[in-house]
Amino acid sequence: MADGTSTKTSTMRLGMCEVCAGNEARYACPKCEVKTCSLPCVQIHKKELNCDGQRDRTKFVPLSEMTSREFMSDYCFLEECTRYAENRKTDPCKRFTHDQRNLPVAQHRMRMAAKKRNINLRLQLANFSRHKENTTYLNWKQERFYWRVEWLFANIPPEASLPCDVARFVDERCDEEVTLADLAVKYVDLQQETARDQRKLLANHQTAGIGQLSFWLRAEGVRRSCTRCYLLEATKTLGENLAGRTIVEFPTIFVTHEPKPPGGYEAIDSSDELEEEQEESPMTKPGASSKAIAEDLDDSHDVYHDLAAAFPGEDASETEDDDEFEALYRERVEGIQDYGLH
Template sequence: MSETATNAACRLGNCEVCAAQPARYACPKCEVKTCSLPCVQIHKRELNCDGIRNRTKFLPLSEMTAREFMSDYCFLEECTRYTEQRKQDRWKHQRELPVPLQRLRTAAKQRGIQLKLLQSHFSRRQQNTSFLDWKLSRLYWRVEWIFTHSLDPSTHFVDARCDEQLTLTALLTKYFNEPHKQLQPHQAAGIGQVSLWLRAEGVKRSGTRCFQLAPHKTLAANLAGKTIIEFPTIYVSYEQRPPEGLEAIDSDEELDIVPPSAEVKPTTVKATQPTEPTDVFALAASFETAQDDASTESSSDEHEARDEV
């Protein structure tokens, strides 16, 4: 046995699988000490281990060596490279969407609605039942109704299929005709006296802001010009004011996306015209001509002075 193997055996101890031979290897993932390939295969099969080190496992700073530091550095570089690639590929998320969702988003865009779809592991994405009936060219939205100022603060109802061509009053009629203990204040006020508010998305401080909706207009008309994440959430209040904790804004107020008119245009700096190179010989000739003219004038002045004397 070589000196390196002897040192490793002394450091690792006996094999944890067969306990008969000195250990020569340590699993990068579970740190099980083994002595040979058969023992490595046994430990992988019994512990369901793939032998790949967990690069995000917590390790105390006192136990870190130069190898761990270099591994973390390479891992961060890989994360940065992956993030930059995702930023540069603008259409990657769209290609990953199923065809029905792409049609749904395209149809919403044609109606002036900016529909944003989340990743598949989000609960709001899994709950969304909105779809496009491409034969009728009509959208059916999943709508979440939250009745504020009710006896139960968490009172909310969900409609899986709301025709975009129906008015909000028509969509809410069933909640005012059927008796609901939690909706007694709203039913007492009447459907004509309630106010509707859409949860704001795509604006600054969207968590505390909302848009006022027109009950006599269709769902499509109310959602036009708005940003929707998966499906709309509408607050129903029997008072003519926004729900508690929310403030009303206009649809074009304080958007998160800077409009093209507000973009700062780069200032153009006019380049100065380069001066033409000076001809040294022409400059010298003009200087000699000036000297000759000056000497001629001085000689003529001397002659005039002599004549006067």
């Protein structure tokens, strides 16, 4: 009898169900504290309020309202945080947060082979998605690259209902000895199965024909590379077009049916890239040679002599002053050279 009375008192303490308002509440949601009477009412309240029923352990609770349950919950929460931090210290992914000097043998050979072809191949760390997607293969018996190529066909018709006006296709391995026109013909020539399957997306490019298409390589390793690209020649092989360029993992090539870069991009020439790399002065460039420093100081020395000669009241032609100044200057240059060598 006493047990029945205590149960009734505990249910009455919660009041009436806030969902159906027809029964006494039996449960209280740990997160939003909505009072419910049954499982259907619990499910209704979760759906209407978008509630997951998980108590917010970081919710502010006044000190006057804290009970042993809140203290124990906070203690468990701090232990979970400590455990998470300890696990992150031993996470194998942290090995890829800094550059590894020693590349695997296959990647090292690939980069050296690209260097012989005058291609600056940059390989990302193993944890990067672009590195995981890369399927570029170097056949050592044939001494030939088979590149993964990402094709981005620009100026897609609006009726294609794409989120952007660019259609993306990927070829896993493209022979470096094949021309760009031959590699892209399967997307343009309607006699090819791929072209027929993508007729809706590539209608503009197929209408223009392979001879009217322009190919643009997305620039890497230069300033504002996200908005710049190089013009490629369709009659040259893939390897010839990549020579002298910087490639991050694999090339990304835009294809347009107009003789201009895709929207939002500007053309860049290789000479522009070279000029940008040489913008730094020999004095500010790290590892500058002592000869370059001395030549730069020689220019400053000549300017000093001109100013001294033009200054009234000074005779710049006195040999003793010249010899003394020259000796002091050479001593300073030798000191700078010694500093550069060390």
